[in-house]
Amino acid sequence: MDLEILFEDNHLIAIHKKPSQIVQGDKTGDISLDQLVKDYLKRTCQKPGNVYLGVIHRIDRPVSGVVLFARTSKALSRMNNLFREGRVHKKYWAIVKEKPVQQEGELIHYLKKNEKQNKSYAFDKPVKGAKQAILSYSLLNQSDNYYLLEIQPQTGRHHQIRCQLSKMGCPIKGDLKYGFPRSNKDGSISLHARSIYFIHPVRKEEIQINAPVPEDSLWKEITHGLT
Secondary structure, eight states, rough: OOOOOOEEOOSEEEEEEOOTOOOSTTTTTOOOOHHHHHHHHHHHHHHOOOOEEEEEOOOOOOOOEEEESSSSSSHHHHHHHHHHHTOOOEEEEESSSOOOOOHHHHEEEEEEEEEETEEEEEESSOOTTTTEEEEEEEEEOOOOSSSSEEEEESSOOOTTHHHHHTTTTBTTTGGGGTTTSSSSTTTTEEEEEEEEEEEOTTTOEEEEOOOOSSOOHHEEEOOOOOO
16 A cells, blocks of 8 residues: 655654554454565665564544654654644635534634543543543635535644534534434545644644645545645
């Protein structure tokens, strides 16, 4: 499977994840993105042994977009610190059927994960076992039948964007688990990790990595003039 590399240096590598790919291996046994990246590094670096690769963050299997990996333990440790300190800024694009009541706003909920269902539930007030989830959103564009939202999560909870947008009455296109009535033909949901911004943990330079939207007619139409 071909890798679409968005950024690469001696410390970090960023990949454009396709909707069907998993970031790390799971019980399905499917080939994971981190394994593909390791194989790529082993080939290009011509290393006979195992190649180090640290998973910095993940995005859900049906979601597309930028995923960042660390090529050294030092880079992984420093990037983990940046995430913990809230100094990594991520933007997502989501296609929804329902127009939000307000064109922009902040959502604050308390998310509780149901392990058996692999699903989170959003509450307006704190409940036992729930974690606070915060994101901001704005309406970017629209097509004849759908709306494009830009989302900036301030916390990193399980299925946070999917759950909070659904709670707002705007489930993501194709996301059956969170209330959209129909699936997408390719099994994806119309949520895309558009960009990630941070100060490079070693070189101390500003880094912004953008992932192009999926090769899909609706994505192309609704993001026209934005990409």
